Each structure stands twice: as C-alpha cells, then as structure tokens.
Amino acid sequence: xxxxxxxxxxxxxxxxxxxxxxxxxxxxxxxxxxxxxxxxxxxxxxxxxxxxxxxxxxxxxxxxxxxxxxxxxxxxxxxxxxxxxxxxxxxxxxxxxxxxxxxxxxxxxxxxxxxxxxxxxxxxxxxxxxxxxxxxxxxxxxxxxxxxxxxxxxxxxxxxxxxxxxxxxxxxxxxxxxxxxxxxxxxxxxxxxxxxxxxxxxxxxxxxxxxxxxxxxxxxxxxxxxxxxxxxxxxxxxxxxxxxxxxxxxxxxxxxxxxxxxxxxxxxxxxxxxxxxxxxxxxxxxxxxxxxxxxxxxxxxxxxxxxxxxxxxxxxxxxxxxxxxxxxxxxxxxxxxxxxxxxxxxxxxxxxxxxxxxxxxxxxxxxxxxxxxxxxxxxxx
Amino acid sequence: xxxxxxxxxxxxxxxxxxxxxxxxxxxxxxxxxxxxxxxxxxxxxxxxxxxxxxxxxxxxxxxxxxxxxxxxxxxxxxxxxxxxxxxxxxxxxxxxxxxxxxxxxxxxxxxxxxxxxxxxxxxxxxxxxxxxxxxxxxxxxxxxxxxxxxxxxxxxxxxxxxxxxxxxxxxxxxxxxxxxxxxxxxxxxxxxxxxxxxxxxxxxxxxxxxxxxxxxxxxxxxxxxxxxxxxxxxxxxxxxxxxxxxxxxxxxxxxxxxxxxxxxxxxxxxxxxxxxxxxxxxxxxxxxxxxxxxxxxxxxxxxxxxxxxxxxxxxxxxxxxxxxxxxxxxxxxxxxxxxxxxxxxxxxxxxxxxxxxxxxxxxxxxxxxxxxxxxxxxxxxxxxxxxxxxxxxx
Numbered sequence: 001x002x003x004x005x006x007x008x009x010x011x012x013x014x015x016x017x018x019x020x021x022x023x024x025x026x027x028x029x030x031x032x033x034x035x036x037x038x039x040x041x042x043x044x045x046x047x048x049x050x051x052x053x054x055x056x057x058x059x060x061x062x063x064x065x066x067x068x069x070x071x072x073x074x075x076x077x078x079x080x081x082x083x084x085x086x087x088x089x090x091x092x093x094x095x096x097x098x099x100x101x102x103x104x105x106x107x108x109x110x111x112x113x114x115x116x117x118x119x120x121x122x123x124x125x126x127x128x129x130x131x132x133x134x135x136x137x138x139x140x141x142x143x144x145x146x147x148x149x150x151x152x153x154x155x156x157x158x159x160x161x162x163x164x165x166x167x168x169x170x171x172x173x174x175x176x177x178x179x180x181x182x183x184x185x186x187x188x189x190x191x192x193x194x195x196x197x198x199x200x201x202x203x204x205x206x207x208x209x210x211x212x213x214x215x216x217x218x219x220x221x222x223x224x225x226x227x228x229x230x231x232x233x234x235x236x237x238x239x240x241x242x243x244x245x246x247x248x249x250x251x252x253x254x255x256x257x258x259x260x261x262x263x264x265x266x267x268x269x270x271x272x273x274x275x276x277x278x279x280x281x282x283x284x285x286x287x288x289x290x291x292x293x294x295x296x297x298x299x300x301x302x303x304x305x306x307x308x309x310x311x312x313x314x315x316x317x318x319x320x321x322x323x324x325x326x327x328x329x330x331x332x333x334x335x336x337x338x339x340x341x342x343x344x345x346x347x348x349x350x351x352x353x354x355x356x357x358x359x360x361x362x363x364x365x366x367x368x369x370x371x372x373x374x375x376x377x378x379x380x381x
Numbered sequence: 382x383x384x385x386x387x388x389x390x391x392x393x394x395x396x397x398x399x400x401x402x403x404x405x406x407x408x409x410x411x412x413x414x415x416x417x418x419x420x421x422x423x424x425x426x427x428x429x430x431x432x433x434x435x436x437x438x439x440x441x442x443x444x445x446x447x448x449x450x451x452x453x454x455x456x457x458x459x460x461x462x463x464x465x466x467x468x469x470x471x472x473x474x475x476x477x478x479x480x481x482x483x484x485x486x487x488x489x490x491x492x493x494x495x496x497x498x499x500x501x502x503x504x505x506x507x508x509x510x511x512x513x514x515x516x517x518x519x520x521x522x523x524x525x526x527x528x529x530x531x532x533x534x535x536x537x538x539x540x541x542x543x544x545x546x547x548x549x550x551x552x553x554x555x556x557x558x559x560x561x562x563x564x565x566x567x568x569x570x571x572x573x574x575x576x577x578x579x580x581x582x583x584x585x586x587x588x589x590x591x592x593x594x595x596x597x598x599x600x601x602x603x604x605x606x607x608x609x610x611x612x613x614x615x616x617x618x619x620x621x622x623x624x625x626x627x628x629x630x631x632x633x634x635x636x637x638x639x640x641x642x643x644x645x646x647x648x649x650x651x652x653x654x655x656x657x658x659x660x661x662x663x664x665x666x667x668x669x670x671x672x673x674x675x676x677x678x679x680x681x682x683x684x685x686x687x688x689x690x691x692x693x694x695x696x697x698x699x700x701x702x703x704x705x706x707x708x709x710x711x712x713x714x715x716x717x718x719x720x721x722x723x724x725x726x727x728x729x730x731x732x733x734x735x736x737x738x739x740x741x742x743x744x745x746x747x748x749x750x751x752x753x754x755x756x757x758x759x760x761x762x763x764x765x766x767x768x769x770x771x772x773x774x775x
Contacts, residue, residue, distance in 0.1 A: 005423075007415070007416070007419060007421070007423070010415070010416040010418070010419050010424075011414065011415060011416040011419075011621060012414070013411075013414045014410045014411075014414060018410075019407065019410040019411060022410065022625075023403060023407065026397065026398035026403050026590060027397060027398065027400075027403070030395060030396070030397035030398060031389075031391070031394070031395060031702070032391070032394035032395040034394070035391055035394050035395075035702070035704060036690070036693050036694075036697075036704070036705070037391065037693060037696075037697045037702040037703065037704075038697050038702070039387070039389070039391075039702050040391075040394075040702075068453075069452075069453030069454075069457070069592060069620065069623065070453075070620045070621060070623070071620070071621075072608055072609075072610040072611065072619045072620030072621070073453065073608050073620055075610065076607070076608045076609060076610070076619075096610065097609075097610045097611045097612075097619065098608075098609060098610025098611065098619050098620070099610075101609045101610055101619070102609035102610065105605075105609055197621075199621060204410070204623075204625070205621055205622065205623045205624055205625065205626070206453065206592045206593065206622075206623025206625075206626045207592065207623075219493075221460075221607065221608070222456055222457050222460045222486075222607075223456075223460060223485075223486065223489035223490045223492075223493050224456040224459065224460070224484065224485045224486030224487075224489055224490070225456065225484075225485045225486065226485065226489075233456045233460075233485065233486055233489070234453060234454040234455065234456035234457055234486070235394075235395060235454060235455075235456075235583070235585060235591055236591065236592075237453070237454070237590075237591045237592025237593075237626075238591055239398075239590065239591060239592070240591070240592045240623075240626075304420060307420060307421060308420075308421070311421050311422055316415075316419075316421045316422075316423050317421070318419060318420075318421075319420065
C-alpha cells in the first residue's frame with residue numbers, strides 16, 4: 001500500500017493547484033503589494049482575490065479578514081489585541097497550546113483566567129460558562145473543534161449567553177480545526193473574532209487569518225508598515241495568501257459531498273473497530289464530534305509504540321496533537337480533562353481524515369491494527 | 382512606447398524568488414508536507430530539513446544554529462527582538478535607544494512600548510543618514526536596556542557603524558539589536574566578531590520566499606516570545622513551521638553568500654553608473670544617503686520641483702518599476718521620515734525616487750533609465766510654476 005496519511009489534523013497535503021499557484025506567484029507576482037508600480041498593483045489584486053474567497057467561504061466581508069502567518073499568530077493576536085491588565089478571561093481546559101500557554105503566561109502578569117471544565121465528550125457546560133461571566137470579563141476564547149478529540153462546542157449558544165450577560169465581553173473562536181469541516185457562517189455564529197489556518201485545509205503552511213467583526217478595534221500584535229488595514233505589519237506572504245485562497249476555493253466546491261465522504265470513512269472505521277476488545281472510542285459518531293477525527297484508546301499499549309508500528313505499514317497517525325507530541329514535559333491535558341485514566345490516555349491514537357482518504361485505506365489500516373495489536377499487548381505485559 | 386520589457390528597480394521592496402530556491406522548496410509541498418512536530422517519519426524528515434536551513438542561516442552570519450529563530454518575516458523579527466527584550470528585562474530598566482530612521486517595524490514597536498511606560502530615545506542622524514557614536518554614548522542611562530540601530534537603511538541605503546555601536550553597548554552591558562533586513566546579501570556580517578546580540582532578517586529581500594524571516598538571538602539574551610503556544614523554535618516562536626519557506630530561506634542565504642563578491646561587484650558597477658549618469662544629466666538633483674557607506678544596490682535621489690508620485694507613474698508607463706520612499710509607506714502621502722531626518726524639507730522629500738538594483742538588471746537597463754529619466758523629469762518640471770520662476774531668475 002502506498003502512503004496512508006491519517007494525520008490530517010496535524011497538517012494536510014497541499015492541493016496540486018495550490019502548489020502551482022504558490023510557484024507562479026513566486027515567479028510572476030513577486031512584487032511587494034504595497035509598491036505603487038504596476039507590478040505591485042498586480043500583486044495587490046492577488047491578495048484581494050484571496051481575501052474575497054476566504055471571506056465568502058465563512059460568509060464574512062472581505063475587510064473582516066486579516067491574513068496572518070498562521071493559526072497560532074491569529075490566536076495570539078485575538079487575545080492580546082483585546083485584553084488589558086486586570087481583565088478577566090474565560091477559556092476551556094482543552095484549548096490549543098497557543099491559547100492555553102498564552103493565558104498561563106498572562107496569569108503571571110495580573111490577568112485573571114477561568115478555565116471551564118468539559119464533560120466526558122469534551123464539551124463545556126453552558127451553566128458554568130454563564131456563572132463565570134463577571135463585571136470585568138473581557139474575553140471568552142473557546143475553540144470550535146478540539147484538535148485531539150474533535151469535540152464540537154455549541155458556539156451559537158455560547159455567544160448568546162455571553163451577549164445576555166455582558167455588554168463588553170468579546171467572543172473569540174479558534175476555528176482552525178473546524179474550517180473546511182463544518183459549515184462556518186460568521187453571521188449565524190455571531191462571534192467577534194475567529195482564527196483560521198491554511199495548512200489544515202490543503203493550503204500552504206505559514207499562512208492563516210483572523211476574522212475580526214466589522215467595527216471591532218484591536219491592538220496589533222506585530223507593529224510596523226501598516227499592512228492588513230494597519231492590523232498586521234510585514235510584507236504580505238503573497239504566494240501563501242494566494243495559495244490559501246485557492247485551497248478554500250477548491251474546498252468550497254461540492255463541500256457537502258466532501259463532508260459526506262468523511263462521515264462514511266468514520267462510520268466505516270468505527271464499524272471495523274467493533275471486533276476489538278479493550279478499546280475506547282473517545283470521539284464517537286454523532287453530533288458532538290467532528291467526523292474528521294477518530295480518537296481511540298487501545299488499552300495496554302503505549303500510543304507511541306502503536307504509532308511507530310503503524311508507520312511500518314506506511315500508515316501515519318498521531319498520538320496527541322502534533323504540536324505537543326514530542327514534548328514529554330508537557331503532558332497531554334485534553335484526554336485527562338474528559339476523564340480518561342492514565343492507561344487510556346497513554347494508549348490513545350488520533351486518526352484524522354481528509355475527504356481524500358478512501359475506504360480501501362481504512363480497510364488496510366484496520367487490518368494492520370489487527371496484526372499489530374495482539375503482539376504489542378503481549379510484549380507490554 | 383512598447384512596455385513589453387519591464388525593468389525592475391525595486392529590489393529593496395522585495396525580490397523575486399530565485400529558481401534554485403523555488404526548486405528547493407517544491408518537494409516540501411508535495412512529498413515532505415508533514416508537520417515537523419509529528420513523531421512519525423513524515424514529521425522527522427521535515428524536521429531535518431529545518432535543521433539544515435537553520436545551519437545555513439547561522440553559517441551565513443557567523444552564529445550558532447541554536448541561536449536562529451525562524452519567524453514570519455522581518456517585521457515579526459523586529460517586534461520579537463524589541464518587545465521580547467523590553468518585557469523580559471523590565472526589572473533592569475525601561476529605556477531603549479534607537480534612531481529616527483528605523484523601519485516602521487522598529488519605530489512603531491517602540492512607540493507602542495512608550496504608551497506602556499517605556500522610555501525611548503530616537504537618535505538624530507547627519508545629512509547622510511549616519512548615526513553619531515558620540516550621540517549613542519551620551520544617550521545611555523542607568524536604565525538603558527536595549528540599543529536598536531538598523532544595519533543599513535531601506536530607503537537611502539546608509540550603512541551604520543554597527544561594530545562600533547555594538548562595542549559601546551557591550552561595554553555598558555546593554556543588549557544590541559540590529560535590523561539587518563536590507564543588509565543580508567549585500568554586507569558581510571559576523572555576529573560574534575561584531576558583538577551583535579540580536580539581528581533581524583527577511584528572506585524575500587535576498588531572492589528567498591515571502592512570509593519567512595529569522596531573528597538571531599545570542600545565547601544568554603533574556604527574551605520572551607510574542608507568539609505563545611506550541612514548543613516550536615525552542616519555545617520562542619509558536620506555530621506550525623512554514624517548512625517550505627524556511628527551507629527556501631536557508632537556500633537563499635547560502636546562495637547570497639556563495640556568489641557574494643561577484644554579485645555585489647556587478648551590482649555596484651551598475652549602481653555607480655546609474656548615480657553618475659543621473660547626477661551629471663539632471664540638474665537640481667540630490668543624492669540621498671552616504672556617498673560611499675551605502676548598500677551596493679541602493680540609489681535614492683531627490684529631484685527638486687517635482688512630485689515623486691507622478692515621477693513613479695511616468696516611469697511605470699515606460700516599464701520601469703521604482704519606488705518613492707519605502708514600499709510599506711508608499712500608500713501614504715506623508716513624506717518619508719527618513720528623508721526628513723536627514724534634513725530635507727517636506728517639498729523636496731516629496732520628489733524622491735529610490736531605484737534599487739538586483740541580479741536581473743543589465744547595462745542596457747541602466748542605459749534605458751538614463752535615457753528616459755531626464756526626459757520625464759524635465760517634462761514634469763515644465764509643469765511646475767516654481768521651476769519656471771527658478772529658471773526665469775537665472
């Protein structure tokens with residue numbers, strides 16, 4: 001079997017069309033979009049087109065999209081652009097490190113942070129949210145879809161609770177894992193800020209975006225030449241931005257079919273896992289979890305050993321999230337938050353799909369697990 | 382006039398990505414697209430290529446690989462250096478020294494810090510855009526924590542006495558940062574010999590890709606990050622690495638210093654020809670920047686009695702891409718802060734033109750510019766009532 005890439009939540013393979021666009025931009029549209037000459041104007045048009053595509057996909061206005069160098073920068077920009085000292089911030093225990101670690105650092109600096117618990121599905125309790133909102137609450141930052149579990153937060157309800165309790169609190173949504181998987185409509189969601197990343201949707205690495213609701217004022221994270229409506233300085237990564245636009249354009253075609261294909265893959269995989277004993281599916285089928293992520297605990301096996309064994313079959317998966325995978329010092333905090341014990345957390349594997357994966361690849365993967373698992377369990381005893 | 386031939390003289394704004402660099406990058410979109418933090422082989426392979434790029438960048442400036450932190454570009458590198466040191470060293474002091482002619486990424490960052498209670502001294506420069514070492518020395522106070530002076534100016538090309546300034550900073554125990562975005566590839570740099578603590582770079586100024594840069598941070602410098610999150614870049618810069626970009630930057634900087642002498646002497650020859658031709662053939666013209674201590678690819682002129690914008694437009698119609706001031710501020714009508722700092726009046730600063738050369742330029746390009754530029758300047762001046770008076774007064 002050729003490469004079976006089931007690590008699409010870590011990063012995706014860019015579309016061929018994206019690569020062609022990036023390459024063409026580097027050669028032909030290389031001018032600085034801020035330059036006044038014709039070449040600069042042509043480059044500026046490329047950015048405009050990409051901005052329109054990204055905006056249209058999430059039903060935003062083009063001027064509400066600010067390009068960044070990725071999801072982590074967008075998250076940092078959203079938080080640091082809004083909060084000031086002594087503000088209260090609400091988030092969850094299962095956020096991406098670019099939110100959790102940022103807020104942990106802010107806590108040392110006289111900010112006050114509330115971390116909401118999640119239930120066994122990885123979903124917050126709306127009552128706890130309502131109770132946590134205070135006079136000085138300035139920001140609620142919650143991820144749309146968790147990167148390890150795929151749990152989907154009820155964003156619309158969250159926003160309406162916040163609006164009913166506070167006039168000044170803003171809502172930021174980290175939608176990096178939701179983009180291209182769920183239908184995102186910024187008007188229906190009602191959030192103030194939304195983070196996006198290109199490399200999770202078959203676009204290039206090194207580019208992302210922050211949706212900023214019209215009228216909301218933000219302090220820039222990177223000061224300088226005043227690009228991106230004075231909100232994000234630095235010569236625009238034109239090939240990256242244009243590539244992002246292309247990937248969104250391709251993703252938007254037949255979007256529903258793509259979503260259905262992913263559902264089929266997950267259903268098929270879950271069905272195939274039925275014969276296995278001592279496993280726990282941490283992201284079951286249903287409304288509460290994204291179809292793109294199947295997180296399974298294989299008890300009695302260390303996830304990392306399992307990962308490398310699958311690698312021998314040319315199957316690529318992940319244990320926790322990629323960004324913390326190598327850091328023994330930073331223990332996984334998401335799986336304990338949904339109540340997994342140490343053994344279950346240690347044996348967790350994340351399979352993450354793209355609509356480009358096939359049923360044959362799932363068959364092959366299940367087959368490989370059948371061969372690997374008994375052996376690994378025997379030796380780990 | 383046929384504009385099928387385009388003459389690109391705006392290399393200081395950005396360069397195209399060279400074919401060799403692009404080819405080095407492409408496999409990292411197609412084959413090696415993994416996340417470098419992934420434990421599996423797809424991640425590991427990619428990680429190795431980032432290490433190689435880091436080695437190449439480090440080697441080019443005489444640093445250790447572990448002192449190189451990749452960023453999304455020069456502006457982020459400047460922000461990281463200045464905010465990172467300011468916030469991390471608050472207990473030692475709150476005074477920063479910089480100059481009036483820095484890139485906006487430095488100036489605006491310093492202004493932001495001023496609002497937060499930091500104190501910033503903006504040093505004057507002389508008529509050539511040169512900082513005085515005496516001024517540096519006399520502005521140092523007990524609470525000074527950082528001196529940030531750009532290596533070479535993006536508009537007028539003036540190269541500062543970086544080694545001397547860094548020496549002063551070292552003697553006083555103050556961190557020294559330099560924005561070397563314009564200098565990489567045009568100047569030989571050795572951060573160890575020159576005692577530089579931090580240095581900003583941007584790949585797209587030396588035929589590398591856009592969206593990637595780096596900050597060199599000497600081991601031991603106390604600095605906190607501005608983008609928090611995953612543990613990438615040894616915890617100093619979170620976010621999934623822009624792998625193709627980083628790989629491209631490594632290749633580009635290696636090429637820049639491999640071909641250093643040949644490339645720079647050729648560009649300098651063309652640049653000198655251009656300056657000589659302009660100064661000899663167009664009256665009421667001033668060369669901005671230092672006559673010798675300037676970037677080999679930079680020329681910047683002020684033509685009295687005309688508007689830089691109309692000059693640019695006319696050149697553009699002839700297929701010549703130049704710039705008034707720097708690209709990032711060209712959208713604004715404010716005259717360049719750099720030209721004001723070297724003592725030009727608002728009117729004269731408005732008539733400026735920066736022509737910055739690069740690899741693709743030829744003798745014919747320069748000949749063509751020297752043929753059309755005097756005509757355009759003359760035509761625009763004929764429309765200026767002020768110029769009429771000057772001529773009439775003769």
